[in-house]
Amino acid sequence: MPPPLEGMRVIDLTHYIAGPFCTKLLADYGADVIKIERPDGGDPARRIGPFLHDDPQIEKSGLFLHLNTNKQSVTLNLKTLDGKQILKQLVQDADVLVENFAPDVMDRLGLGYEVLSAINPGLVMTSISNYGKTGPYRDYKLTEIVLYAMGGTMHSTGAAGREPVKLALTVEQFFGGGVAASATMGAHLGALADGVGQQLDLALFEMQVGNQDRGVQANTTYQYNGSMATRTGGEGGRTIVPTGVYPTSDGYVQFFTLQPTVGWPRICHLIGHPEMAADPHFTAPENFYQNADVKAEVDAILFEYLLTHTKQEVMEATQAAGFPCGAINTMEDVFHDPHLAHRGYFVTIDHPLVGPLRYPGAPFKMSESPWRAGRAPLLGEHTQQVLSGLGYSHEDIARLREQGVV
Amino acid sequence: MTEPRLPLKGIRVIDLTVVWAGPFSTVLLSDMGAEVIRVESLAHPDLNTRGQPILEGTRAATGGGYPDGEPGPRPWNRNSNFNTTGRNKKSVTMDVTKPEGHAAFLRLVQNCDVFIENNSPEVIDRLNITWDVLSQANPRLVMISMPGFGRTGPYSKFRAFGANMEAIVGHTTLRGYTDSDATGVTNVFLADAGGGAVGVFAILAALRYRQRTGKGQYIDMSQAENIGHFYSQAMMDYSMNGRVQGPMGNRHPSRAPQGVYRCAGDDTWLALSCGDDAEFAALCGVMGQPSLAAEPRFADSFTRYANQDALDPIITAWSAQQDQHAAFHALQAAGVPAGPVLTTAGVFNDPHLKARDMWQQVTLPEAGTHWYLKPTIGHMSRTPLKIWAPAPNMGADNEYVYQQVMGYTDAEYDAMVQAGHIGDTYDVVREHEARKAKAADV
Numbered sequence: 149m150p151p152p153l154e155g156m157r158v159i160d161l162t163h164y165i166a167g168p169f170c171t172k173l174l175a176d177y178g179a180d181v182i183k184i185e186r187p188d189g190g191d192p193a194r195r196i197g198p199f200l201h202d203d204p205q206i207e208k209s210g211l212f213l214h215l216n217t218n219k220q221s222v223t224l225n226l227k228t229l230d231g232k233q234i235l236k237q238l239v240q241d242a243d244v245l246v247e248n249f250a251p252d253v254m255d256r257l258g259l260g261y262e263v264l265s266a267i268n269p270g271l272v273m274t275s276i277s278n279y280g281k282t283g284p285y286r287d288y289k290l291t292e293i294v295l296y297a298m299g300g301t302m303h304s305t306g307a308a309g310r311e312p313v314k315l316a317l318t319v320e321q322f323f324g325g326g327v328a329a330s331a332t333m334g335a336h337l338g339a340l341a342d343g344v345g346q347q348l349d350l351a352l353f354e355m356q357v358g359n360q361d362r363g364v365q366a367n368t369t370y371q372y373n374g375s376m377a378t379r380t381g382g383e384g385g386r387t388i389v390p391t392g393v394y395p396t397s398d399g400y401v402q403f404f405t406l407q408p409t410v411g412w413p414r415i416c417h418l419i420g421h422p423e424m425a426a427d428p429h430f431t432a433p434e435n436f437y438q439n440a441d442v443k444a445e446v447d448a449i450l451f452e453y454l455l456t457h458t459k460q461e462v463m464e465a466t467q468a469a470g471f472p473c474g475a476i477n478t479m480e481d482v483f484h485d486p487h488l489a490h491r492g493y494f495v496t497i498d499h500p501l502v503g504p505l506r507y508p509g510a511p512f513k514m515s516e517s518p519w520r521a522g523r524a525p526l527l528g529e530h531t532q533q534v535l536s537g538l539g540y541s542h543e544d545i546a547r548l549r550e551q552g553v554v
Numbered sequence: 555m556t557e558p559r560l561p562l563k564g565i566r567v568i569d570l571t572v573v574w575a576g577p578f579s580t581v582l583l584s585d586m587g588a589e590v591i592r593v594e595s596l597a598h599p600d601l602n603t604r605g606q607p608i609l610e611g612t613r614a615a616t617g618g619g620y621p622d623g624e625p626g627p628r629p630w631n632r633n634s635n636f637n638t639t640g641r642n643k644k645s646v647t648m649d650v651t652k653p654e655g656h657a658a659f660l661r662l663v664q665n666c667d668v669f670i671e672n673n674s675p676e677v678i679d680r681l682n683i684t685w686d687v688l689s690q691a692n693p694r695l696v697m698i699s700m701p702g703f704g705r706t707g708p709y710s711k712f713r714a715f716g717a718n719m720e721a722i723v724g725h726t727t728l729r730g731y732t733d734s735d736a737t738g739v740t741n742v743f744l745a746d747a748g749g750g751a752v753g754v755f756a757i758l759a760a761l762r763y764r765q766r767t768g769k770g771q772y773i774d775m776s777q778a779e780n781i782g783h784f785y786s787q788a789m790m791d792y793s794m795n796g797r798v799q800g801p802m803g804n805r806h807p808s809r810a811p812q813g814v815y816r817c818a819g820d821d822t823w824l825a826l827s828c829g830d831d832a833e834f835a836a837l838c839g840v841m842g843q844p845s846l847a848a849e850p851r852f853a854d855s856f857t858r859y860a861n862q863d864a865l866d867p868i869i870t871a872w873s874a875q876q877d878q879h880a881a882f883h884a885l886q887a888a889g890v891p892a893g894p895v896l897t898t899a900g901v902f903n904d905p906h907l908k909a910r911d912m913w914q915q916v917t918l919p920e921a922g923t924h925w926y927l928k929p930t931i932g933h934m935s936r937t938p939l940k941i942w943a944p945a946p947n948m949g950a951d952n953e954y955v956y957q958q959v960m961g962y963t964d965a966e967y968d969a970m971v972q973a974g975h976i977g978d979t980y981d982v983v984r985e986h987e988a989r990k991a992k993a994a995d996v
Contacts, residue, residue: 152763198791210790289891297825300901316728322784326751331931333758338561346936358930360747402721474721479792512775
């Protein structure tokens with residue numbers, strides 16, 4: 149069975165995280181992705197850790213290895229005339245070009261959408277930038293913490309009285325890459341339908357303001373009645389039903405439900421006190437909602453149970469009772485989790501310089517058309533092959549190498 | 555001049571999604587021109603998406619997500635959660651648990667391209683609308699289920715919101731303050747955002763496959779497995795080096811200084827991050843302390859990283875006297891990545907988003923006129939996107955969907971009305987009203 153995007157041709161001018169995650173999704177599901185890298189060191193993500201055995205070499209970055217699976221690497225200096233010519237030749241047969249340079253770079257190189265669409269009117273050109281191609285912040289810099297800060301959600305993430313706190317690592321740039329992959333596919337299907345492509349001007353800042361993790365509906369709630377979320381840590385205390393993170397005998401679990409009145413009898417059952425389920429001492433509204441004393445009473449009973457069971461036991465029992473709960477797992481736990489193992493989530497991918505490693509696998513499984521477990525390319529690994537495909541002879545390619553074009 | 559055709563025009567989607575992840579997927583589809591038909595039940599209110607149906611007399615402290623804090627008699631048409639991701643969609647009502655509702659659903663499936671759902675795992679089994687059943691009705695259908703943990707495996711029956719999923723798959727241990735344990739973390743729902751985004755990609759990939767092969771297919775998406783990719787640095791560090799990463803607060807694995815720093819004003823903060831000597835020198839310049847960059851303890855990226863505990867109070871002593879926005883612009887002008895920690899009000903007032911025309915005033919029939927964020931993928935050169943239609947009142951498109959899409963005759967439609975499938979008010983609310991009226995008569 150062929151993968152779903154077999155035959156889709158993508159020119160990938162992305163680097164770092166958001167752009168490469170967008171093209172990783174395309175490549176892993178079968179698109180033919182040609183990643184253009186600078187001859188002097190390639191994608192800067194090659195120099196970002198973690199590194200195998202903490203050895204900082206450009207072929208050993210775990211971040212790069214994960215983000216660039218199934219892609220082909222061609223080195224190309226886009227500042228040279230030959231480099232531009234080769235890119236234009238590649239664009240001729242491409243369905244999609246994705247780039248995440250600063251907003252004016254492609255135009256400055258003479259490779260803007262006007263130029264490329266004249267060569268290939270069906271081309272979809274996805275431009276991912278920090279703040280977009282227009283507007284007062286156009287040339288401003290952005291990193292993950294700045295992105296999370298300006299998106300509006302960080303202000304209500306963290307504990308009351310303390311500084312706002314970000315999420316893990318670079319998750320919001322991955323989010324932007326995921327949205328960009330969807331927008332790119334949508335525009336591509338549109339271009340297939342009527343033969344005309346277009347350029348997408350995607351701003352990480354805007355995608356973050358529209359982030360479904362609390363932020364997007366907060367925008368509407370603010371318009372509706374002026375209220376805004378505040379930093380409240382785990383948000384315990386709204387009701388007597390456990391919400392947030394609780395300790396167990398060997399770690400922690402995360403409780404969370406949107407329906408505390410539905411969940412309450414299930415929690416009573418879990419802790420072996422079904423008689424509490426209908427007891428007005430707990431269920432009367434003045435006791436159930438915003439009552440610290442009754443909550444403390446419930447927590448004391450809950451703790452007796454939690455502290456005598458492991459996080460895995462608590463999770464399984466709570467789920468069996470019908471209440472949403474998750475064990476708070478470290479990376480070691482995650483790599484040994486029985487469910488992920490059962491589904492074959494982690495896949496082993498070999499690589500000539502780093503050897504076989506386990507990687508997170510298919511983000512979704514398709515009944516007819518598989519995900520691909522391929523490796524990331526070495527810098528320039530496919531230069532010769534791709535240029536030969538364009539009709540360049542061995543002598544041409546040797547000359548281009550000497551001149552620093554490839 | 556005719557308007558260019560929207561990218562997904564002609565694609566029809568059945569939307570049986572709840573809460574956040576699924577509705578986020580379907581709004582990306584509807585923004586790009588797909589006809590998204592939300593299937594709702596008068597008999598089974600979707601509390602997690604449209605809110606509680608009966609809230610009369612309440613006015614929640616937080617406003618509860620309702621205009622002016624008032625739920626009104628039909629709160630499901632006034633809920634900020636639904637009205638945000640409901641844009642550009644249609645609403646039809648049917649009770650799929652009843653035979654004639656199930657038949658209607660199959661007829662809809664025969665006239666649609668995509669079916670998407672993210673319910674508790676047992677729901678599609680209970681409703682008898684699994685892939686086995688629906689693919690019989692329409693072999694060209696693309697169906698995606700996106701529960702927390704996928705359709706197979708020991709956790710496949712787990713109920714989970716984003717926060718629960720992220721705990722299990724490792725995000726929670728990687729975030730939060732470094733000096734407090736996990737019990738202090740805020741509940742976050744990254745998995746919903748990431749699942750919604752990538753779920754759309756999955757659907758569109760399957761549609762492209764169908765174009766080439768004529769075949770539909772079933773997509774099993776575990777939101778937990780999807781979100782694991784979003785912090786691959788930690789996954790790969792364990793895979794390569796056996797290292798178990800923990801939370802870093804606001805710090806970065808290699809950049810320093812990095813953090814959020816207090817500014818003048820109540821609960822006002824500025825985020826900044828320096829990645830090299832030039833950015834740090836620029837920061838010192840803006841702070842009026844250029845000599846700081848030459849001090850041996852801060853002179854290069856290694857010593858700065860080692861001494862960031864000493865650096866943070868120096869930055870705070872400066873920032874606490876600064877206006878948040880003035881400092882943001884001064885630092886960016888000097889080449890330092892920095893940005894205000896915006897509140898929701900700050901986001902709405904942000905001049906850049908205004909300059910890029912990111913807000914649109916929209917009138918909903920029962921929620922009034924307000925500003926809404928436009929599609930964030932909307933800057934498309936040929937087909938710019940906007941809010942084409944407001945979030946629909948429940949059942950607003952019954953006639954259109956039953957008669958135009960599914961081909962119900964007037965008689966068939968009336969029969970569905972008589973059987974209680976078609977309407978605009980939840981059964982529980984009609985019963986409640988009837989009881990009140992009866993009590994008033996007595």
